[in-house]
Amino acid sequence: MSRTDDLRHRLEPLVRELYPANPGEVLDGLLALARSWAPTLADAARSRPDEGTAYLITYGDAFRRAGETPLHTLADVLRTHVRDAVTDVHLLPINPWTSDDGFGVIDHREVNPELGSWDDIADLRNDHALALDFVANHVSGSSPWFLAWLARDPRYAGYFLEPGDDFDTASVVRPRTSPLVHEYRRPDGTVARAWTTFGPDQIDVDPRTPAVLLDLTDVLLGYVARGARTVRLDAIGYLWKESGTTSIHLPQTHAVVRIWRALLDALAPGTLLLTETNVPHADNITYFGNGSDEANMVYQFALPPLVLHAFVTGRATALSAWADGIGPVSETATWFNFLASHDGIGIRPTEGLLTDDDRALLVERTLARGGRVSMARRADGTEGVYELNTNYLDALVDPEDDDPDASAVTRGLAAHAILLSVIGVPAVYYHSLLGSGQDREGMEQSDIARRINRAVLDADLLAEELSASPRRSGMLEGLRHLLETRRTLPALSPFAAQSIEHLDERVFAVRRAPGTADELLAVVNVSGHEVALPGLRGTDVVTGRSMEQVLLAPFGYVWLRVEPSTP
Structure with missing residues (x-):
């Protein structure tokens, strides 16, 4: 069987599941995309992650220096301070955007000129493998796709979901408390209504329309052609909506992920799909599929709150009980482990793992250290804690500690010793690696809770602080040593039991x-x-x-x- 025939064989039942009315047309479209990208991806095979693999999570403009593009500055900071402590760099959205610090994407195919260019991305690849963020679920209200849809351009008919009165949303699961549907003025003066899982400037695309799936697939393959070894599927669980359902983790969403996995396996073997689903553990792990047909890596969203809980209580019982059930997935799939990220510390993944009293302790610690708590609306209409917005190192420290910076290093390295020793691939957030504290001023000025852990660092001042600040130097040197030690230990392979x-x-x-x-x-x-x-x-x-x-x-x-x- 030829590679094309094998790909057709894998794709056909998935396409029939999604588009029973016109499967042939959609299948032909996917195979045409595969043929068009195949020459560019011919040399894109990647090696499997091993005990030396470690990711750095960062924004493209995490570091600034006058007269330089932020991506150029990032490359310099990595070469000067981080060096080979990590193998892969996960760049949070690099596209032009209008909101949510990059996640309100205007154009998926372009690099934000305020960050740099595709040439800057290529420069980063000289030293590190790349993970690119694919915000597949939604676009900015300024996206050409959305503006064309508002203008009734027939090319974009059906690109966005305008639920009618007969569309039952009663059971929809939300990660926000904002309205599910927002209104938008069309050029002709009429009003359109569109589904908005995350807010008014993040309008959900509707892949029930085949052209949407083909456009998204083209974006995905373009990222791999640009050198992405890993593609992170942001908020992927919300991609497909159906009346009368929760509109999260639907079988159709899993089918889309399987389509993308099949294409990458055929065109760029070894490329890693990473699914981002900040949900209870049992739902999260469904994105492994059968272990070889969906995600190569799934976020361990339960790990950050459980490690924090262990340090807050001085007991590792809940963490140990959960980890008892975590083991190898397959030869091609494993866990993506992290403690801190650009988002807060998710609380929903602790459902069934921590008690309400346990979660209240984490909320209390967050507020005591100057952080905030974000809420989400449950399916029954009530609100619950969605995430803790804080700097992870600061959250580890007792508010009564006499030397919080020294404590942040001691506890921070201990927490990361857990991160680097459990099964899976570790990812370290740039503020953790560099010992940053929380940015309360940025949070308060913007009134965006997540900004508390998203500060942009002056590259030259950072160099001075790494010499003068025991907190910064202690975290960087301590983590560098742990990561260097880890890469010599086959026992810490992402696939070892x-x-x-x-x-x-x-x-x-x-x-x-x-x-x-x-x-x-x-x-x-x-x-x-x-x-x-x-x-x-x-x-x-x-x-x-x-x-x-x-x-x-x-x-x-x-x-x-x-x-x-x-x-």
Whole structure:
């Protein structure tokens, strides 16, 4: 069977599921896209992630320097300070935008000229693999697609969903408290209504119209042609809407992801699809499909709040209980692990994992440290906590601590020792790597809660602070050492098995590659008390120190090559 025939075989049932009225036309359109992009993608095969793989999450304009494009400045900061501590750089939306710090996309195919150009993107690829953000679910109100739809351009008929009175939205799950539908003035003076999951300047596209799927697919393949080793599918769970349903995680959405996976497997083997679904764990993991036909990586959204909960309470019991159920997925799929990101710390993923009292503790810590709490509307019409808006390092620190900066480094490195030791691929947010604190001024001036952890850094001032600030230098050097150590340890492969050890409620302990010659035991003290673990001995590969008995200082950690206990 030829590659084209194999691709047709994989795509045809998915297309029939989505478009039973005209499957042949849509299938032909997808295969035509595959043929047109195939020459550009011929050399796009990528290697599988391994224990050396680590992502840096950053905005294209995270760093500024007068007289330079921000993407050029970013490349310089990476070369000067980050170097090979990470292998991959995840660029949050690089497109022209009007809202939500990049997620209200005007044109998916262009680079925001205020950031730089595709040449700047290519320059970044000289040192690091790239992950690009694909905001597939929605566009800006200034998008040419939306403006053409408002103008009744027949080319864009059906591109956006204008639900009628017979469209039942009673069960729709929302990540926001804003109205689900907003009104817009057409050029002819009439009013259009459009579905807006995230707000009035983020209008959802409607892939029930085949031309929408083809346009989105063309954008996806274009990102890979531009060198993306990973494509992050932002808010993908909301892509397909049907009357009378929750309009989240519908079978049709999964079918779209499978179509894209099939195309990438055929055209650019090894390209990674990363699904972003900030939802309860059981829903989140459905995007693995059967382990080989949907996402290559799925965000571990439960990890950030559970690690924070462990440090707030000094007990790792909830974290350990959850991690007990996490293991290998397949030879081509694994977890995408993170603690901090451009968004807040999601609380919905803790449903069934933490109690209401546990979640209240996290809310209390966030508010005590100057953060905010964002709400979302549930399907029953009530509101609940959606996310905590704070800087992760600051959230780890007790508000009563006498030296919060020193504590942020001690606890921050311990938390990241967990991140880097559990199964999956780790991703570190740029503010965590560089020891930043929260930007309350930016949050208050903009009245955007997420701005508390999105500060833009002056590149030259950063260089000075990395020399003068123990918090900045402590996090960067500490994380660099952990990442350098990690890449030498096959036990920490994203695909190696793990088992959780219940040694003491104050510690999180994970055994990687158990029963193999590479076996490693990572143990992290999440409490402010010294913890002794009698009978556990070995060599800590982080420090090279041989330990006759493991004695962990408050918030101490070891990655241990275990030696048998003496009788």
